């Protein structure tokens with residue numbers, strides 16, 4: 001069977017926006033034309049009516065929780081959430097139980113991802129055992145087993161010697177080293193950003209120097225080793241400045257920012273019970289938020305990654321002192337960015353495609369399509385950008401509902417997601433959600 005998508009809005013190879021008819025056969029895009037295509041009798045025809053068709057989105061930072069924490073999310077539910085968000089490739093974090101810290105575990109994990117994943121689920125290996133050990137894991141073996149990169153996400157690498165050894169090993173196998181920046185000695189048991197807001201709420205604040213001092217250290221180590229160093233969830237103004245300077249110094253550094261650090265800051269926290277505003281790194285100041293926006297727009301920050309961090313309702317219960325760190329992101333990313341960056345006129349559709357497709361694919365050397373063209377693998381997502389809706393936790397395909405964006409009205413909705421030419425999400429038959437109102 002062939003799939004004919006009529007009247008889709010695309011960003012073509014030159015970056016121009018055009019209206020096209022797109023023919024998909026097997027796992028490939030066979031034709032992209034501006035004239036009518038006569039469908040065969042058994043062709044599946046979809047009227048796009050101007051919906052935006054792009055290569056499937058790529059998220060280099062997700063938590064799928066399986067094995068170890070299946071009450072929060074599984075590979076099946078996480079990848080359904082990804083498909084519903086228009087993502088066709090994700091890179092899954094290793095804060096699992098067991099942590100994939102040797103080749104046998106990594107291979108098992110890749111098998112799980114392959115068997116249960118509705119989309120392409122790549123896997124990071126851990127820098128060290130338990131995400132905290134000072135001895136670096138067997139990175140060469142893990143790379144040979146298929147690790148896409150290395151990180152202890154969830155924990156900062158406390159020792160410079162450990163980080164240096166990890167970078168040397170990652171450089172030797174030509175895989176990226178991804179850093180969750182958190183110097184434990186500067187955290188003060190913080191549950192939000194240190195400063196006036198934390199004081200007003202009477203909550204312990206984490207010093208932003210925990211991020212920036214470790215970043216400064218790592219950039220120096222990255223320069224010395226030549227490793228590809230990738231900054232996870234960059235959240236501070238000084239951090240953006242450090243990355244900017246490092247790039248001019250020739251350090252091989254890339255950086256991601258999360259939608260929530262672009263769109264929220266600590267002033268959004270009105271009460272300690274709003275636990276869906278609790279995550280690591282914490283929401284920072286308005287000046288930090290402005291700086292990460294500017295950094296994304298000027299290319300200092302390369303890409304957006306959601307840090308999809310599902311937690312159960314029980315884990316997010318209580319207040320900032322007790323609730324788990326982290327929020328979901330896969331199902332709200334596109335509409336939030338579309339609404340606040342494209343519709344508002346701050347950026348173009350081509351830039352959005354850069355942040356969510358091209359930059360992640362190129363930084364992590366992924367075999368994913370990055371531009372809509374004939375012959376491309378049919379990993380595709382289509383978004384209705386005339387559709388406005390209010391984000392509703394009941395509709396999430398994720399097991400989790402811990403999103404601070406529930407209740408916000410946004411523009412843009414995934415209508416179709418395809419992986420290798422197979423439809424993995426279709427809004428017209430979407431019945432993935434199933435959360436009770438009072439969950």
Ligand SMILES: NC(=O)N[C@@H](CC(=O)O)C(=O)O
Nearest residue numbers: 063153154279280309325326
């Ligand atoms: N971002 C978070 O607040 N939490 C993440 C861990 C992480 O990304 O550091 C999680 O695994 O829940």
Ligand SMILES: [Zn+2]
Nearest residue numbers: 153154180232
């Ligand atoms: Zn992290």
Ligand SMILES: [Zn+2]
Nearest residue numbers: 093153154307
């Ligand atoms: Zn994370």
